[in-house]
Amino acid sequence: MNHQVVVAGAGPVGLWLAGELRRAGITVAVIEPRSERDSRSRALTVHPRTIETFASRGAHHPFVSEGVPLPGGHFGALDSRLDFRRLPSPFPHTLALPQERTEALLEGQALALGAHILRGREVTGFTEHPDHIAVHTAGPHGPSTLQAAYLVGCDGARSTVRAAAGIDFPGTPATVFGWLGDVVLDSPPVPGYSYFGPAGALMAVPLPGGVHRLVGITPRDLTTTWPGDFGLDELRANVAAMAGTDFGLRDPVWLSRYGNATRLADQYRKGRVFLAGDAAHQHFPAGGVGMNVGIQDAANLAWKLAATLNGWAPTGLLDTYHAERHPVGADLTAASRAQVALMTAFTPEGLDLRGLLARLITTLPDLNDHLAAQVSSLAVTYPPATPGDHPLTGTRAxxxxxxxxxxxxxxxxxxxxxxxxxxSGRLTGYAGRGLHVHTATPHEPPAEFTDVRAVLVRPDGHVAWASAERDEAALAGSLTAALATTHRK
Structure with missing residues (x-):
């Protein structure tokens, strides 16, 4: 069986990647060991930049319709929450939506676009050839091989694809073990309930179906030794110690423990193999950013694979995936470690530090805006190819x-x-393969666009080139030079 791209893993990252490839006419197969979607939802938060990414394909409506909009997020579980309403986005909020539902929506879109999702099979390895990659799989009917141009590992922190490619995954081991319990509460707390003090950290999040997620850390969870499986009695004791009540918790749907092991792949690309999502970066789930950063990995990679396979990519385009997304992964892991330090600051000194930072977020709007833009991925900027490029280059449009x-x-x-x-409409002559031209005058543009005369936006919504040149001949010359770097001649 031949496909242009094989994706390992039918989580949100692999499914968005598959849908994007199909939108560009690329044949794609998604290999997933689970015969059915996991009903347990690790991720609950859809961030503003992810909603924007969906909106850039007209795919955001069901997420906006079903998700519960929340006006902010947290950094390090500080008492002062980040105010996302100040963000320069049409979606200045997060959406509370269980991962199981996010996956269902993305899978439905990918299938409707013609992606092949092969469940009950797993990637066991691959053999790379000069002109293709043979992807080896195993399933209930025995082994089989798929031939493709490229293989993308979206198969999680224990990625088989990453291991088979021999890509190192360095980092730091777990020193903290958080826990969660999806349970029924007979006497639930008020919405938005949280506790932080010497006894630990606790948050309660309502989920669909009358279930609440209780998530937290206690001082005894600061250990390098695996504490063992997490049980209902331990959850009840932890919650009661912090809240003074167990909220009448019962009927557990899911109990789990997780660590803060933090790792970043040395390479996001090796030959015909790419990594995205948790296969490329592992970290403590602070702020609900993991799934969202993975979807941005997929958004960056998809159009580059499509441009290459459809014949209009310039030489070296695929190498820019690592160059652009690896630094984002490094920032992600560093921010995650910083948040873990705040989320485990149970000493008197740590509590005072948390109080100081919470007050600063409240009293310094610029600090709130900086952290909110970082957590939401709106602040991601890719370095310009040429020094002296317009300041908009690389920023999110x-x-x-x-x-x-x-x-x-x-x-x-x-x-x-x-x-x-x-x-003037004089740039319409540039329309062609891999390029769409739209002539318009923006209504109330942000300050950074006031003097801009033309802007070239990549498929992932980042600015490839911009110019404020007033002379039309010079403007056309600058654009022609830019297109020589973004499109194959």
Whole structure:
């Protein structure tokens, strides 16, 4: 069986990648060992940049409809929550939506687009050839091999693909073990309940179906030794010690323990193999960022694979996946470690530090905005290829109001978007393979766009080139030079 791309893992990252590839006309198979989706939801939060990414394909409506909008998030479980309402996004909030439902929606979209999702099979290894990769799988009917141009490992922190590729996964071992319990509460606390003090940290999150998630850490969980399986009696004792009640918890749906082992793959690409999501970066689940960063990995990689397979990618485009996303993974793991330090600061000194930072977030709007943009991935900027490029280069393009449409609605995985903001319409001649041109004057653009005359936006919504050049001949020359680096001649 031949496909252009094989994806290992049908979690949110692999499913979004598969859908994106199909939108670009690329044949794709997703290999997933689970015969059915996991009903347990590790991730509960969809961040603003992820909603924007979905919106750039018109795929956001069911998430917005089903998810519960929340006005902020947390950093290190500080008492002062980050205010996302200040973010420059059409979605200045998170969405509370169980991962199981996120996967169901993404799987439905991928299937409708023509992706092949092969459940009950797992990738066991691969053999790389000069012009293709043979992906070996095992399933109930025995071993089989799929031939593809590329293989992407979206198969989690214990990635078989990463191991088979011989990619190192260095980092630090677990020194803290958090825990969670999805249970029924006879006497639930008020929405948004949390506790932090000498006895530990505790948060209660309502889930669909009358279930609450209780998640926390106690001082005795600060250990390098695996404490053993997490049970209902331990959950009850932990909660009662912090809250003074166990909220009448009963009927556990899922009890789990997890550590803060933090690792980052040395390479996001090795030959015809790529890594995305937890296969590339493992960290403590602080702030609900993991799934969201993984989806951004997929958004970055998908259009580059599609451009390469569809024949318009410039030389070396696939190498930019590691160059751009590995630093994001490094920032993610560093921020996660920093949050773990705050989430385990149970000493008097630690509690005072937490109180100080919480007050600073409340009194310094710029600090709130910086942390909120970082947690939500809106702050991700890729380094420009050429020193001296316009300051917008590499930044996330906002959803500019362009007449009767917005920028997000004009994006596509199979092309760059050239916005002609001169009003002359003279750049329409650049339309062609891998490029769509739209002429418009933005309505109330942000300050950084006030003098911009033209902007080239990548399929993943990041600015590839921008110019404030007033001379039309010079503007056209600058654009032609830029396109020589973004599109194959």
């Amino acid at each position: 906002p959803d500019l109001a362009l007449g009767d449409t917005g920028l997000f609605a004009l994006l596509g995985v199979d092309r760059h978007l050239l916005l002609d903001l001169t009003g």
